[in-house]
Amino acid sequence: MEISEMEIINRPPPLRRLAHPALLELPSVNQGEILASSVRYLRFKPEEGPWVDTSESLSGVVPDFVATDKQTIMAEPVKVKEEQKNATLLPKEDAPGPPPNLPKLLDMTMENITGNTKLINSLNPNPRLKFLLESLVQHLHDFARETALTTEEWMTAIQFLTEVGQICSPTRQEFILLSDTLGLSTLVDAINHPKPPGATENTVLGPFFTEDAHHFSHGESIASPGKGEMTLVTGRLTSLDGTPIADATVDVWETDESGHYDTQYPGRDHPDCRGIIHTDTDGIFHFKCVKPVSYPIPHDGPVGKMLKVLQRHPYRPAHLHYKIQKDGFDTLVTALYMRGDPYEESDAVFGVKSSLIVDVNKIEDEERAKKYGMDVNDWWIDRDFVLVPIETAEKIRKENVEKAMANLKI
Numbered sequence: 001m002e003i004s005e006m007e008i009i010n011r012p013p014p015l016r017r018l019a020h021p022a023l024l025e026l027p028s029v030n031q032g033e034i035l036a037s038s039v040r041y042l043r044f045k046p047e048e049g050p051w052v053d054t055s056e057s058l059s060g061v062v063p064d065f066v067a068t069d070k071q072t073i074m075a076e077p078v079k080v081k082e083e084q085k086n087a088t089l090l091p092k093e094d095a096p097g098p099p100p101n102l103p104k105l106l107d108m109t110m111e112n113i114t115g116n117t118k119l120i121n122s123l124n125p126n127p128r129l130k131f132l133l134e135s136l137v138q139h140l141h142d143f144a145r146e147t148a149l150t151t152e153e154w155m156t157a158i159q160f161l162t163e164v165g166q167i168c169s170p171t172r173q174e175f176i177l178l179s180d181t182l183g184l185s186t187l188v189d190a191i192n193h194p195k196p197p198g199a200t201e202n203t204v205l206g207p208f209f210t211e212d213a214h215h216f217s218h219g220e221s222i223a224s225p226g227k228g229e230m231t232l233v234t235g236r237l238t239s240l241d242g243t244p245i246a247d248a249t250v251d252v253w254e255t256d257e258s259g260h261y262d263t264q265y266p267g268r269d270h271p272d273c274r275g276i277i278h279t280d281t282d283g284i285f286h287f288k289c290v291k292p293v294s295y296p297i298p299h300d301g302p303v304g305k306m307l308k309v310l311q312r313h314p315y316r317p318a319h320l321h322y323k324i325q326k327d328g329f330d331t332l333v334t335a336l337y338m339r340g341d342p343y344e345e346s347d348a349v350f351g352v353k354s355s356l357i358v359d360v361n362k363i364e365d366e367e368r369a370k371k372y373g374m375d376v377n378d379w380w381i382d383r384d385f386v387l388v389p390i391e392t393a394e395k396i397r398k399e400n401v402e403k404a405m406a407n408l409k410i
């Protein structure tokens, strides 16, 4: 039975961009209710028996995807590895049956595949997942239709994504690099951490944050000797209203002078060039590190190949990463970028914001050098940070979501 045979028993306002008439007709409700509501509005004509309302019969049913076409497209034959030959097959009696009261998924075309895919995905009982899958399938299918994606291009993309997965390891996260270089990380970050005026801006976390950094007292160096030019970092942490934030954790990490994070060295047995410092009762903190340098993101893998094909360089401007946490405040993931770096305006992962560019000065004052245990002419970075109370951040996020929904006319 074709989807077109479905009857719509109630027509709420149309939803922009959705192609299939059945799922076009979604009511103006919040995200969580949209697909549940879309199911309520449909009736299907089963092979036998009367018309039924599917709103209840669909819940909890596990879809069964059956290969019906032996001409499934595969560019290359699957190579069976030795270990795969002994793989256990799923016992037939455990296979779920076909979902009842749904149209047959037969004779799919460019016109009806999207609606049918979204429809069978809507069996999922999780409303947020339904909403995400609805949008994902729509955009993915539109992309293929709009570009007239060729089989060769599609297989190239699959091969690329396979390689991205295969190079991943506990210390190498190629998918984050891919997300970063496609601008998606910056976009998701902007959506989830909007900042009011006066607050320190967020930027990308990157793939080199670790959970094992040691805690340091004020004035200690997070870098072991010989890792680069000694640099003093000072700062103060406050709330939007200027109130000092005491006992916050300031987690910082950076490369050594060769442009490598500790996790990139084979045999890493302890953290280096990273550490956690606590703010004092005045919100003040200071520590020593090495002068940040620009470095290329790992470009010996598929993401590096992609950048090369796109004629993009893989470099990030010199920076120092921060993750600042305090109960009651929105966690700040950010970085300070060194002014004058040659890659300041062409960061490979789109992380630089003007407000996060800082000067790296030499310590000229002897008293200051003495106070912090530094030498005159050592480097010095001074930058304060402003956190946003969690309620304020939530309020802005909610307003932004509502604005986005309004733009979509949902």
Ligand SMILES: [Fe+2]
Pocket: 206, 208, 316, 319, 321
């Ligand atoms: Fe970095």
